[in-house]
Amino acid sequence: MKLKVWGIKVTLCCLIAIATSLGSGGWSAPERGAPDTGTGKTICAEIAPLNYVPGEIIARLKSGFTLGQVEGYLRSAGVEEIISFIGSSRGDNTFLFRLKPGLSVEEAMGALKSLPQVLYAQPNYIYRAIYTPSDPDFYPPQWGLHNTGQTVKGKTGVPDADIDAPEAWEVEQGWVSPTTVAVIDTGMDPGHPDLDGQSVPGFNWAGITQRAYNVIWYFGTSANTQLFAQSITGTGQNLTHVGIALNKTGSPSGNISVAVRNSLSGADLASFTIYPWEVSTDPSEIYKPLSSPLQLSTGSTYYIVVRTSNNDSNNYYGLITNTQGYSYYTKDPYKEGMMFRFTGGNWYYYGSDDLYFHTNPNGNPRDDQGHGTHVSGIIAAKNDGWGAVGVDFHARIMPLKGLDSSGAGTTADVTTAVYYAADNGASVINMSFSAGAFDQAFQDAVNYAYARGSILIAAAGNDGNVSIRYPAGFANVVGVGATTNQDQKASFSNYNSSVDLSAPGEYIYSTMPTYQVGLNSYEYSSNYEFISGTSMSAPMVSGLAALIRSRNPYLSPYQVENLMETYARDLGPPGRDDSFGYGCIEAYATLDHVTSPVTEYHRFDFAEGYTGYGFDEYLCLLNYGLSSVPARVTWMFGDGTAQGRRLEMGGTTRSTLWVNNEVGSEGEVSMRVESAFEPVVAERPIYFNYSGWTGGHDAMGLGSPQNTFFFAEGYTGSGFQEYLCLLNPQAEGSDVRITYYYDDGSISERSLYVGPHTRATVDVNSQAGRGRNVSIKVDSIQQPIVAERPIYFNYSGWTGGHCVMGALSPAAEWVFAEGYTGSGFQEYLCLLNHEQEDTVAHITFCFNDGTTLGRDVNVPRGSRVTLRVNDAVGSGREVSIHIRSDLPIVAERPIYFDYGGRQGGHCVMGYTPSP
Numbered sequence: 003m004k005l006k007v008w009g010i011k012v013t014l015c016c017l018i019a020i021a022t023s024l025g026s027g028g029w030s031a032p033e034r035g036a037p038d039t040g041t042g043k044t045i046c047a048e049i050a051p052l053n054y055v056p057g058e059i060i061a062r063l064k065s066g067f068t069l070g071q072v073e074g075y076l077r078s079a080g081v082e083e084i085i086s087f088i089g090s091s092r093g094d095n096t097f098l099f100r101l102k103p104g105l106s107v108e109e110a111m112g113a114l115k116s117l118p119q120v121l122y123a124q125p126n127y128i129y130r131a132i133y134t135p136s137d138p139d140f141y142p143p144q145w146g147l148h149n150t151g152q153t154v155k156g157k158t159g160v161p162d163a164d165i166d167a168p169e170a171w172e173v174e175q176g177w178v179s180p181t182t183v184a185v186i187d188t189g190m191d192p193g194h195p196d197l198d199g200q201s202v203p204g205f206n207w208a209g210i211t212q213r214a215y216n217v218i219w220y221f222g223t224s225a226n227t228q229l230f231a232q233s234i235t236g237t238g239q240n241l242t243h244v245g246i247a248l249n250k251t252g253s254p255s256g257n258i259s260v261a262v263r264n265s266l267s268g269a270d271l272a273s274f275t276i277y278p279w280e281v282s283t284d285p286s287e288i289y290k291p292l293s294s295p296l297q298l299s300t301g302s303t304y305y306i307v308v309r310t311s312n313n314d315s316n317n318y319y320g321l322i323t324n325t326q327g328y329s330y331y332t333k334d335p336y337k338e339g340m341m342f343r344f345t346g347g348n349w350y351y352y353g354s355d356d357l358y359f360h361t362n363p364n365g366n367p368r369d370d371q372g373h374g375t376h377v378s379g380i381i382a383a384k385n386d387g388w389g390a391v392g393v394d395f396h397a398r399i400m401p402l403k404g405l406d407s408s409g410a411g412t413t414a415d416v417t418t419a420v421y422y423a424a425d426n427g428a429s430v431i432n433m434s435f436s437a438g439a440f441d442q443a444f445q446d447a448v449n450y451a452y453a454r455g456s457i458l459i460a461a462a463g464n465d466g467n468v469s470i471r472y473p474a475g476f477a478n479v480v481g482v483g484a485t486t487n488q489d490q491k492a493s494f495s496n497y498n499s500s501v502d503l504s505a506p507g508e509y510i511y512s513t514m515p516t517y518q519v520g521l522n523s524y525e526y527s528s529n530y531e532f533i534s535g536t537s538m539s540a541p542m543v544s545g546l547a548a549l550i551r552s553r554n555p556y557l558s559p560y561q562v563e564n565l566m567e568t569y570a571r572d573l574g575p576p577g578r579d580d581s582f583g584y585g586c587i588e589a590y591a592t593l594d595h596v597t598s599p600v601t602e603y604h605r606f607d608f609a610e611g612y613t614g615y616g617f618d619e620y621l622c623l624l625n626y627g628l629s630s631v632p633a634r635v636t637w638m639f640g641d642g643t644a645q646g647r648r649l650e651m652g653g654t655t656r657s658t659l660w661v662n663n664e665v666g667s668e669g670e671v672s673m674r675v676e677s678a679f680e681p682v683v684a685e686r687p688i689y690f691n692y693s694g695w696t697g698g699h700d701a702m703g704l705g706s707p708q709n710t711f712f713f714a715e716g717y718t719g720s721g722f723q724e725y726l727c728l729l730n731p732q733a734e735g736s737d738v739r740i741t742y743y744y745d746d747g748s749i750s751e752r753s754l755y756v757g758p759h760t761r762a763t764v765d766v767n768s769q770a771g772r773g774r775n776v777s778i779k780v781d782s783i784q785q786p787i788v789a790e791r792p793i794y795f796n797y798s799g800w801t802g803g804h805c806v807m808g809a810l811s812p813a814a815e816w817v818f819a820e821g822y823t824g825s826g827f828q829e830y831l832c833l834l835n836h837e838q839e840d841t842v843a844h845i846t847f848c849f850n851d852g853t854t855l856g857r858d859v860n861v862p863r864g865s866r867v868t869l870r871v872n873d874a875v876g877s878g879r880e881v882s883i884h885i886r887s888d889l890p891i892v893a894e895r896p897i898y899f900d901y902g903g904r905q906g907g908h909c910v911m912g913y914t915p916s917p
Contacts, residue, residue, distance in 0.1 A: 146506025256312030393545025455648025606703025711808025
């Protein structure tokens with residue numbers, strides 16, 4: 003039986019630890035409590051918060067091993083099924099596993115670590131947001147940006163104990179090259195007036211979720227404990243899975259039904275069944291797919307209904323909840339719903355209580371807790387004259403919801419969010435949450451993002467002691483402590499070796515969701531609020547990093563961190579110390595020392611590219627200079643999305659990127675390579691097995707986009723498949739006109755629109771018709787683009803493919819050095835005259851013995867002419883070609899071959915000598 007693959011599963015750094023979640027260490031054993039009293043609470047036992055998720059484990063296989071190869075070993079170690087893959091789009095060998103019922107995480111870790119195929123095994127740790135409460139105007143509430151000594155929340159500040167934001171904005175405001183900042187948090191309210199339009203698409207791994215808990219309710223002991231419900235609010239996304247937390251006492255026999263309804267007593271819209279053998283004596287989450295997906299309307303109320311037929315006071319279940327009046331209670335984290343119980347013929351509601359529940363990931367990272375919106379505003383709130391303003395008010399937030407309504411998230415979710423951010427172009431990654439244990443899976447994700455040029459910034463923690471918290475304690479992460487408006491270390495801020503920098507973190511004013519969320523239960527206001535914590539300090543640093551990257555996007559993560567540390571305001575003992583790191587960030591001093599933006603970048607663009615089945619694509623880069631050069635690669639896809647990575651090219655260094663590995667099996671992809679200061683030369687080889695045609699082709703990148711391209715070669719006959727690949731790397735779309743020229747003098751035209759940052763592919767066989775010798779002219783009307791033409795073929799049994807970049811203009815002179823007409827070689831010369839007059843091409847064939855042969859070829863106006871070189875010069879000749887034409891034309895030379903059993907073909911655009 004194969005391991006079943008499900009979807010995905012998942013706390014913060016403001017000062018009150020507000021969230022508890024399924025995590026580690028033993029659950030308290032349930033005890034028999036008071037008998038059911040009708041509408042009263044029927045509690046089995048109180049339970050304490052945990053540090054990692056029971057029944058789940060993260061493991062990474064060693065390189066070279068696949069899941070299929072080790073499945074039997076994993077099962078013997080206690081693995082029941084896969085919950086999710088963890089890693090980048092290229093696919094990694096790290097997995098989140100569900101364990102067999104009754105098996106502890108510690109037992110499974112020991113068994114998995116003993117397997118020679120397993121690199122490491124670890125718990126699925128819980129991360130928590132921790133914080134404390136504390137413009138409408140920029141001044142005076144936002145003292146961290148500009149401190150004149152104003153009094154905030156009863157505390158008088160020290161002038162200039164801030165980050166010098168107004169002075170910094172005189173240097174850089176981030177609008178020329180906006181930076182994308184990924185905020186891994188509780189989501190964001192995109193409708194907030196200060197954040198509307200300030201984001202790019204994100205994702206939600208936490209779903210609609212409430213993982214806080216503190217008590218176990220009797221479930222199935224009597225008729226009054228058989229039916230519970232939890233209301234949820236729709237977000238416009240599909241509901242496919244639901245998880246609830248249960249345990250059992252004795253051996254209950256009744257099944258449990260979990261259903262979704264649009265009214266408490268309405269019909270089940272979708273459901274699933276939990277069987278007694280699936281429930282452990284230790285409380286744990288059971289997460290299963292619904293019988294069919296449900297589209298939840300935005301703002302509508304739905305109900306997760308949990309019922310059992312079990313009715314036995316000795317053998318029963320326990321239902322895990324977050325219930326007020328008991329220890330470890332988390333104040334109503336899920337404000338948009340509540341718990342219900344059916345007893346005595348009526349539904350009774352518990353307004354501030356909730357079931358523990360968990361739904362599937364979705365595409366809407368809506369903030370149901372508040373912390374993520376506050377953090378996002380510190381970074382990027384609009385400079386619109388009211389409310390609050392962010393450090394980089396032109397930055398774009400990528401909201402990645404890895405933390406739920408209680409502010410809790412697991413290793414699996416926040417780690418997957420890091421990979422997502424790195425793969426989708428986030429230049430800065432903010433992580434205002436923490437946990438107390440080193441986490442290898444998380445460190446792996448950090449290393450991946452750092453290697454791709456992302457700057458990772460994390461809150462140091464709010465314990466007010468020397469304990470190291472993670473991710474701030476990881477390598478390649480900038481750990482941030484908090485300062486007050488008097489330039490002192492905030493009392494809650496951790497102090498240890500993980501603190502690299504400090505930033506204002508006490509009573510920080512920023513955005514809050516415009517609707518009710520979990521933080522409103524702690525007397526926080528909607529819309530705007532003061533909150534304290536290293537959670538607020540980290541986004542101050544992220545905002546500065548975004549401004550630096552906007553000013554010079556080619557700086558490496560190390561260079562950005564070094565700039566912030568070098569020009570920080572030294573606090574405490576001289577030099578770096580554990581309380582402040584290198585000091586409090588100074589935005590103006592830092593930006594004033596950032597190298598002025600490079601006004602001219604060296605570029606190579608490629609329109610063609612494919613990483614689908616049967617294709618291996620590579621990017622070969624050469625820095626032939628002696629000095630190190632910063633470079634950036636941007637991959638652009640057919641839907642207008644893009645992703646990128648940065649790399650530092652050492653002097654006289656060759657580097658090869660496997661594009662499949664970088665972008666995954668996405669299919670069609672174009673790319674741009676940019677380098678600052680000195681050129682990095684780029685080529686793109688592709689090897690393929692396409693419809694039985696095997697081979698490879700290679701192209702040099704185009705130095706700059708153009709509005710017009712010409713292709714002389716082209717054939718759509720039997721055994722040939724021709725494409726035209728168009729890349730628009732610009733910020734605005736363009737209309738493109740394609741003109742086809744045939745060998746009978748006829749012409750046809752087609753047009754299409756190519757959106758911004760978009761790759762488009764044209765099937766020439768379909769547009770030009772089959773069996774045609776065809777040349778092409780491409781005219782892009784509004785924007786300069788890039789055009790390439792790949793052809794795949796089976797020519798007389800020789801299979802392969804070739805690809806060329808279009809010629810930028812016709813020319814009166816063309817030269818080809820290569821050429822061979824010996825056995826097994828077929829050489830052609832393709833000529834395009836797109837002018838309105840006939841012309842003559844004067845061709846000189848040059849041989850290796852110094853002799854030449856001349857031939858004049860008529861090329862009618864608006865026509866394509868093909869010359870078979872084997873026929874023109876005879877067999878067995880090494881031949882080069884020199885063409886002079888009365889009028890400018892375009893020339894290409896394809897060759898097809900069977901050379902020593904190696905079959906294929908290639909094609910080049912001719913060289914045009916300088917005048």
